[in-house]
Amino acid sequence: MDKVRVRFAPSPTGSLHIGGVRTALYNYLLARKHGGKMLLRIEDTDQTRFVPGAEAYILDALEWMGIEIDEGIVKGGKDLGPHAPYRQSERKPIYREYAERLVKEGKAYYAFDTAEELESMRKELEAAQVATAQYNAVTRMKMKNSLTLSPEETARRLAAGDAHVIRIKLNPRDEVRLNDMVRGWVSWHATELDDKVLLKSDGMPTYHLASVVDDHLMEISHVIRGEEWLPSAPIHVLLYRYLGWEATMPRFAHISLVLNPDGNGKLSKRDAGIGDFPRIPLSWTDPVTGQKAIGFREEGYLPDAMANFLAFLGWNPGTEQELFSIDELIQAFSLERMNKAGARFDIQKARWYNQQYIRMMADEKLGGLVIQDAKNRAAGLDEALVPKFVRLFKERVTFVHEIVSESTGLLIAPESYETEVASKKWTSEAVRGIEAFKVALAGASPEVNAEEAKNLLHDVLESLGIKMGKVMQSLRLAITGKGAGPDLMLIIEVLGRDETVKRLDAAIERLPVID
Structure with a gap:
């Protein structure tokens, strides 16, 4: 395989969903297997959704999981690598350059429509019983944009600073085909798509433009992302075509969704009704609402056990082996063995993995974790007895903190008897x-x-x-x-x-x- 460069590109909008951790893990495994690079890029173009502390949370979560960053945003808040900056909010001029280039080449256009005018168009299309209200080759000719306005009027509006966006100009005769590494060949006709906004009125790019420009400039070889991004893929393929970058377009792999334990619907960060278990790697307190959510780390899960569990949520090694070290996962991993179907989040399986990793751990290392956990809980455990407690409870617990609670409980004489x-x-x-x-x-x-x-x-x-x-x-x-x-x-x-x-x-x- 040619030079492998992958990226994990989360948005700093709150805590990191465990499905996002899985995406980062798959990118990391592919990079390490082929001696490539793992990049971390922060997609913060939507400033209205920015949450203070979210970026630091992402870095802490990846560090806990053992996912090493070769290039991009790193601890300390500095960029690492030749393609800096790696926060999209700091790359704003770059996106405008390419958006304007597309306009000059007739592949995009300025649109001056107000929110009220767009809503009016939507209602008109609904009244006409049009299946989907789209800004496309038909409707754009009834709207206020540089395709319907004269060049002079367009220039006047731009000079006056009128609010506008830049939209991609789709050719209704275009057909887009993508050989996805998980889905196989997928195709779309341009009539199914709409003229997506590339540059917003605040000068910030949308995900479509920013991700394509950044992936190209950062020489990304593979884009591994969730299945929910598949509908965006044809716009991205067309942007590579319009910008003349088709020859270096990365391979796409749209991985399966992580589903609720019952298999119904995508696993949510907030739906407590589907079971009392974490959905995020580390505990998080929302800085605005104060709402708290517990993480897998605080619940007592080991990062290596979580990596093993998450790897199997959508990937099959092709063997009966279930327990893999991180090095074994790296050697065994391949995108060709990804599953298309959604993966149920079986929390009992996650607990089983944690149990197995505790049993496989060296007694001395486990003892160190027990001592640290006891200190965190102010349990007052006699460190001299910890090796004996490890021998006693290692084969019987699912979490390290259970050794602490069982040990402290053992030291208290029984008040009652079964x-x-x-x-x-x-x-x-x-x-x-x-x-x-x-x-x-x-x-x-x-x-x-x-x-x-x-x-x-x-x-x-x-x-x-x-x-x-x-x-x-x-x-x-x-x-x-x-x-x-x-x-x-x-x-x-x-x-x-x-x-x-x-x-x-x-x-x-x-x-x-x-x-």
């Missing part, structure tokens, strides 16, 4: 074995370890002729208040001799024998 277990297992035989174990344990070292506790219990029960199965669940109940959980002998090691004996005494005193 009724169902107590009513079936707290027998006189079990109590006899527990009492004997308590006495033996009281004579052991204060720092008794799991192996010593296990041998001690085995020897005591063997001497009494009591089977281990008759005692184990009751012993767990006495120590933890629960009938199930992680390695009981390791729990005894964590609690130590004195605390364990104290808990056994309390259970023997509180619980009534059932026989």
Whole structure:
């Protein structure tokens, strides 16, 4: 493959949707696989929708996900690379130059129509039962633009500073064909399209002009974006044609939508009715409304697990393998294996990935995350015990913070006991074995370890002729208040001799024998 240059081009209008993170991830994987470059461009031409803090949020989200930027907007707010600036609001003169060029070449025109005149046209078309109200080859000849006004009148209006836009001039005989890397061949006839605005009355470009000009000048080789942008593709293809850039037009890949868990509709950032789970990478507080939304990071998801999960939302590696490191994703990724159908956002699968990544993580690294999480929550966890807590709970949790909560909970003596277990297992035989174990344990070292506790219990029960199965669940109940959980002998090691004996005494005193 020739030189690969891809871009992620979000708008700073608030928090970043998790579907946008997936788009960034696919761009990143393609760039890394082919030794290419990943660009970050900020599409902020609509200043009315600009939200303070949104750009910094985008940078933080990409950094958390491990998506490295080679060129474009980077941390610290500076541009990195030879094609700066990378904020479209700072490239305003560039767009006007190309828009004016199109006008001079007869491929675009000035339009002076007011909002009221455009609304009147729309109502007229609706009354005539025209399917779609479009500003096209037919309707433009009834409007106020440089095609219907004389050159002198057009020049006068421009000189007077009359509000105007620049629209692309479509040829009704044109047909547009695009070989999309996901959709295959897609075609449109110009009669289905309208003369889109390229340059707005405030001098800012629309998405159509800005993205095409920037992608060309920044030498973008592949445009990977959501399926919702497919209707814009014919205008973009025509702009490449009109500007004489067809030979260097990037390959387009319109990826599938991320759907709600039930498969009905696109996943929304705000629809709480579809399930209580995050839809954004990092927590966000709207600076205007104060509304808060929790992110995947704050919920406890690991970035590598999220990358693995998101990669599979629309892509298929062609193997049975589900767990991939980021390097393995890079090697396996290809646009040819993208799915056309929308991908359901299965939050249970996301949780499964997180669980698997915790299990695969080295104990030392996981311990570091546990310590940091405990500090963040002011949990007051004894760092010396963390390696033991990791051994206890690593195979049983979905999130790191569950290790913290389970560990702190374990250190608190039970106030109550599971009724169902107590009513079936707290027998006189079990109590006899527990009492004997308590006495033996009281004579052991204060720092008794799991192996010593296990041998001690085995020897005591063997001497009494009591089977281990008759005692184990009751012993767990006495120590933890629960009938199930992680390695009981390791729990005894964590609690130590004195605390364990104290808990056994309390259970023997509180619980009534059932026989």
